[in-house]
Amino acid sequence: MLSFDADWSLMTPEIVLAAAALLIFTIDFMTGINGKKPFIGRLSIVALLATAALVLFWNGGNSGSIGDMFVVDPFSTAFKILILTGTAIVIGISMYYLDRHPDVYQGEFYSLLLFASLGAMLMVSSADLITLFIGLEILSISAYCMAGFKKYSKKSTEAAVKYVVLGGTASAFILYGMSFMYGLTGTTSLVEIGAQIGSLFDAYPFLVMMSLLFMLVGFGFKISVVPFHMWAPDVYEGAPTPVTSFLTVISKIAAFAIILRVFFTGFGGIYEEWGFIIAIVAAVTMIAGNLIALTQHNVKRLMAYSGIAQAGYLLVPIAAFVTLDMTVSVILFYAVAYMVMTLGAFAVITIVTESSGSEDILSFSGLYRRSPFLAIAMSAFLISLAGLPVSAGFTGKAWIFFQAISADMLWLAVIMIVTSIVSFFYYFGIIRQMFMKEPKEKEGQLRIPAGMSGIVTVTLIFTLGLGILPFLLINFFTTMQWMAF
Amino acid sequence: MIPNILSWLVFLPLAGALILLVIPRENKNVIRSLAAGTALITLILSLIVWSGFDRGASSAQMGVSYPWIDFGLLQINYELGIDGLSLPLLLLTTVVTTLGIFASFTIQDRIKEYFVWTLVLMTGMLGVFTALDLFLFFLFFELTLIPMFFIIGIWGGKKREYASFKFLIYTGLGSGVMFLAFIAMAFKGSEAIGAAEATFNMAALADIYANPANPEAVSAAFKTGLFAALLLAFAVKLPIFPLHTWLPDAYAEAPVAATMILAGVLSKLGAYGLLRIGYGILPDQAVSFATFIAVLAVINILYGACLALVQTDLKKLIAYASISHMGIILLGAASFTEAGLQGAIFQMVSHGVITALLFFMVGAIYERTKTRELSELGGLSKSIPVLTGFMLAAALASLGLPGLSGFVSELLAFIGIFGASPDVIPQAVPIAVIGALGIILTAAYLLWAVQRTAFGQLNERFTGLKDARPVEYIPMVGLLGVSLLIGIYPNVLSDVINSTVIDFVSRIGG
Numbered sequence: 005m006l007s008f009d010a011d012w013s014l015m016t017p018e019i020v021l022a023a024a025a026l027l028i029f030t031i032d033f034m035t036g037i038n039g040k041k042p043f044i045g046r047l048s049i050v051a052l053l054a055t056a057a058l059v060l061f062w063n064g065g066n067s068g069s070i071g072d073m074f075v076v077d078p079f080s081t082a083f084k085i086l087i088l089t090g091t092a093i094v095i096g097i098s099m100y101y102l103d104r105h106p107d108v109y110q111g112e113f114y115s116l117l118l119f120a121s122l123g124a125m126l127m128v129s130s131a132d133l134i135t136l137f138i139g140l141e142i143l144s145i146s147a148y149c150m151a152g153f154k155k156y157s158k159k160s161t162e163a164a165v166k167y168v169v170l171g172g173t174a175s176a177f178i179l180y181g182m183s184f185m186y187g188l189t190g191t192t193s194l195v196e197i198g199a200q201i202g203s204l205f206d207a208y209p210f211l212v213m214m215s216l217l218f219m220l221v222g223f224g225f226k227i228s229v230v231p232f233h234m235w236a237p238d239v240y241e242g243a244p245t246p247v248t249s250f251l252t253v254i255s256k257i258a259a260f261a262i263i264l265r266v267f268f269t270g271f272g273g274i275y276e277e278w279g280f281i282i283a284i285v286a287a288v289t290m291i292a293g294n295l296i297a298l299t300q301h302n303v304k305r306l307m308a309y310s311g312i313a314q315a316g317y318l319l320v321p322i323a324a325f326v327t328l329d330m331t332v333s334v335i336l337f338y339a340v341a342y343m344v345m346t347l348g349a350f351a352v353i354t355i356v357t358e359s360s361g362s363e364d365i366l367s368f369s370g371l372y373r374r375s376p377f378l379a380i381a382m383s384a385f386l387i388s389l390a391g392l393p394v395s396a397g398f399t400g401k402a403w404i405f406f407q408a409i410s411a412d413m414l415w416l417a418v419i420m421i422v423t424s425i426v427s428f429f430y431y432f433g434i435i436r437q438m439f440m441k442e443p444k445e446k447e448g449q450l451r452i453p454a455g456m457s458g459i460v461t462v463t464l465i466f467t468l469g470l471g472i473l474p475f476l477l478i479n480f481f482t483t484m485q486w487m488a489f
Numbered sequence: 490m491i492p493n494i495l496s497w498l499v500f501l502p503l504a505g506a507l508i509l510l511v512i513p514r515e516n517k518n519v520i521r522s523l524a525a526g527t528a529l530i531t532l533i534l535s536l537i538v539w540s541g542f543d544r545g546a547s548s549a550q551m552g553v554s555y556p557w558i559d560f561g562l563l564q565i566n567y568e569l570g571i572d573g574l575s576l577p578l579l580l581l582t583t584v585v586t587t588l589g590i591f592a593s594f595t596i597q598d599r600i601k602e603y604f605v606w607t608l609v610l611m612t613g614m615l616g617v618f619t620a621l622d623l624f625l626f627f628l629f630f631e632l633t634l635i636p637m638f639f640i641i642g643i644w645g646g647k648k649r650e651y652a653s654f655k656f657l658i659y660t661g662l663g664s665g666v667m668f669l670a671f672i673a674m675a676f677k678g679s680e681a682i683g684a685a686e687a688t689f690n691m692a693a694l695a696d697i698y699a700n701p702a703n704p705e706a707v708s709a710a711f712k713t714g715l716f717a718a719l720l721l722a723f724a725v726k727l728p729i730f731p732l733h734t735w736l737p738d739a740y741a742e743a744p745v746a747a748t749m750i751l752a753g754v755l756s757k758l759g760a761y762g763l764l765r766i767g768y769g770i771l772p773d774q775a776v777s778f779a780t781f782i783a784v785l786a787v788i789n790i791l792y793g794a795c796l797a798l799v800q801t802d803l804k805k806l807i808a809y810a811s812i813s814h815m816g817i818i819l820l821g822a823a824s825f826t827e828a829g830l831q832g833a834i835f836q837m838v839s840h841g842v843i844t845a846l847l848f849f850m851v852g853a854i855y856e857r858t859k860t861r862e863l864s865e866l867g868g869l870s871k872s873i874p875v876l877t878g879f880m881l882a883a884a885l886a887s888l889g890l891p892g893l894s895g896f897v898s899e900l901l902a903f904i905g906i907f908g909a910s911p912d913v914i915p916q917a918v919p920i921a922v923i924g925a926l927g928i929i930l931t932a933a934y935l936l937w938a939v940q941r942t943a944f945g946q947l948n949e950r951f952t953g954l955k956d957a958r959p960v961e962y963i964p965m966v967g968l969l970g971v972s973l974l975i976g977i978y979p980n981v982l983s984d985v986i987n988s989t990v991i992d993f994v995s996r997i998g999g
Contacts, residue, residue, distance in 0.1 A: 432638070439643055
């Protein structure tokens with residue numbers, strides 16, 4: 005049970021981030037609700053990077069827990085670094101975006117982003133259903149608000165309403181599934197659930213499976229896998245573009261982290277019972293996501309379906325289980341790759357759609373003439389998303405293939421390859437617009453502010469770097485023992 | 490010899506491409522000469538490799554090997570090396586690409602990008618021909634896809650976007666199948682010997698799959714499936730009927746120099762992969778497929794030739810001729826005789842230079858007449874005698890006139906198939922006889938095409954056209970020269986490939 009003499013210092017990064025978020029909220033409150041506030045954005049980035057430094061150096065090598073509820077281990081540390089750097093990049097994109105939208109009240113935007121990443125941090129550190137749910141809700145509620153941030157835009161409002169209703173339903177599913185587990189075991193600790201799961205399943209197979217399936221529905225919603233993906237295109241389209249990038253990348257990665265923790269720590273003992281369900285969900289998600297993406301003309305919707313397809317790829321290593329450390333390594337590597345290529349792509353999308361005022365794919369036409377750098381960078385991100393060499397996406401996907409084959413799941417690997425080739429159509433469709441079409445006459449050279457070109461450059465370096473020198477990360481990952489619990 | 494010379498060779502064009510990136514686009518002549526210079530130095534390096542090659546040895550030479558990525562399940566090395574199969578193709582790549590770059594000097598639009606992509610493409614092709622690790626092979630194989638997509642899609646003809654997407658998807662699917670086959674091969678291989686980590690090393694895999702002590706894990710059915718998958722994968726690139734439909738579009742739409750590279754070198758990647766990986770690792774399965782491959786080859790030869798006969802567009806005619814001639818490579822390879830395999834490799838090189846030359850001539854004629862319709866052309870020998878002369882020479886080389894490389898190649902390939910062991914191909918003679926019909930058809934469509942282009946009534950529009958420019962002589966003389974050299978003195982090539990070919994044939998039957 006939780007005792008108050010536990011090592012609370014493990015939570016220092018979270019406490020610092022929470023304090024920073026509140027401080028920024030207060031500063032914002034004191035400076036009035038109107039006007040541009042780039043300094044708050046900068047402050048938020050500093051807060052995130054400071055937290056990341058704490059995660060790395062304060063908790064770094066340690067493993068420990070606060071009463072088995074809040075865990076610090078290499079798994080949580082790695083995901084937290086991802087979440088924090090990802091959020092920092094999102095804030096960088098937001099600063100550009102909000103700069104061009106003086107009509108949007110910038111007030112709480114940055115502190116909401118910080119709270120969202122705080123929630124994500126709590127999620128990845130949870131070894132208990134309660135803390136996990138709290139983290140999930142902190143993230144979700146902040147995200148609902150952010151989705152509706154363009155309050156004079158009908159689409160944005162619609163997105164927020166849709167998101168809050170469906171997201172709430174998903175949370176309810178998760179909670180319902182958790183309550184089954186609590187009723188059966190009398191505990192919310194994943195470790196204890198994991199210890200009992202074998203005998204529990206023998207005694208109450210139906211209830212255990214119900215619990216698992218309800219949670220899977222809820223989590224499946226959060227990572228937007230088919231058939232729980234319906235909300236994603238609408239919400240992604242309606243939400244402000246930086247928020248879309250946050251939802252596609254950070255909240256999805258965090259949700260994957262808790263899926264790993266819940267399913268392997270809690271339900272690991274009965275893997276045979278649910279592994280194939282994940283495999284089927286992965287297959288359906290890859291097929292539907294990639295096929296529907298073919299028909300999209302709105303870039304943000306296209307990225308939503310692309311994100312759905314990518315979530316399908318990320319499920320494959322869970323379905324094709326070899327060892328836990330391997331699965332976590334593969335997912336983490338792909339998560340890193342997914343983060344840099346997707347955020348990079350979103351940075352470019354933000355610049356292009358903001359300058360043309362349209363989110364149609366046609367706004368990319370002739371981008372090469374208007375900004376060769378952006379066009380080349382975007383091509384690299386898209387090639388990486390499509391999984392072609394030499395890119396992070398290729399290496400990540402190759403590693404997933406390897407695992408699927410070594411787990412004898414050839415059929416899943418085949419689906420992944422075929423759907424990846426389908427994805428060439430829509431990813432290269434954007435490339436075609438950029439390189440093979442002429443820009444509309446009135447559009448001149450694109451001006452890119454330093455911050456944005458910095459973001460694009462850094463993500464580009466990582467996207468290509470992890471394709472050429474993947475061993476820097478892989479050799480490190482394969483030696484790790486990720487989970488303390 | 491320069492240490493690590495193969496790495497230099499492979500990555501030099503890429504380095505050139507990177508340097509090009511920082512040069513302002515306005516400096517067109519600097520860009521052109523830098524691209525040509527890079528390609529020339531690469532060509533010189535490949536000649537150094539050629540001269541330093543040990544003709545007596547059959548195994549890979551000049552190797553470099555560094556550990557690269559350890560996936561935990563799988564060890565991947567950066568491994569390059571060449572043998573008698575890769576070396577001729579390496580030289581073919583440098584020759585055709587360098588001459589292709591000279592032929593690209595006429596390109597006026599987006600010059601910088603064009604040469605960057607061409608140089609990246611060159612690195613990809615050189616990499617494929619030198620890689621000894623399956624992962625690396627795949628990487629380079631895919632690396633050729635992206636530049637070609639851009640080159641066709643940006644600088645191509647009217648239907649360029651359609652053609653580039655078709656090219657991308659078809660060859661992408663082929664690559665997907667190939668990658669799956671590679672992974673399955675590596676993992677089953679490691680299972681068979683009980684290794685903790687799988688390997689992608691070609692030589693190691695060949696040892697595993699050749700060892701009769703490993704039948705338990707790698708059953709005959711599995712090996713057959715694997716070979717079928719590899720055949721399917723490489724058939725797309727080769728291309729083999731019915732997976733060829735991307736080719737006429739891509740060839741017809743790509744800009745001249747790109748078609749030279751595409752037809753001259755890129756299509757050889759498929760044949761090379763089939764020999765290197767299919768034959769190299771699974772020789773016995775290859776033998777069991779020999780009849781099937783030979784039949785496919787004959788279909789390719791006749792089908793390509795028949796379609797070439799009915800084309801009205803000169804470039805499309807040569808595209809279909811190319812399908813037909815690729816069949817001869819396959820036919821030689823199917824025979825599993827020394828002559829046949831020699832013929833296959835000869836044909837790869839020979840077809841590479843001759844097709845490149847043919848496409849170049851079509852481009853040069855099109856540039857002047859603005860048409861490729863055979864019905865509109867005619868009598869060009871009166872207004873542009875030099876160009877039509879080279880066109881005729883290329884056509885004669887292509888239909889196998891003695892003294893030119895096409896003759897040696899076809900002769901060897903047909904000697905091979907006629908002499909194939911009945912254990913390998915029971916019906917070798919009928920297959921060979923039907924295949925030989927292709928030679929007659931080839932003569933028919935090529936001579937007819939030349940006749941309708943060069944001779945007859947001169948169209949009024951085409952009087953006073955400019956004949957060949959000095960810069961055009963470089964690719965014309967270079968390519969025809971290689972064809973002549975091989976035709977007159979085949980030893981220059983057979984000398985290099987013999988040991989490897991003998992080794993290939995000796996591997997049949999474990």
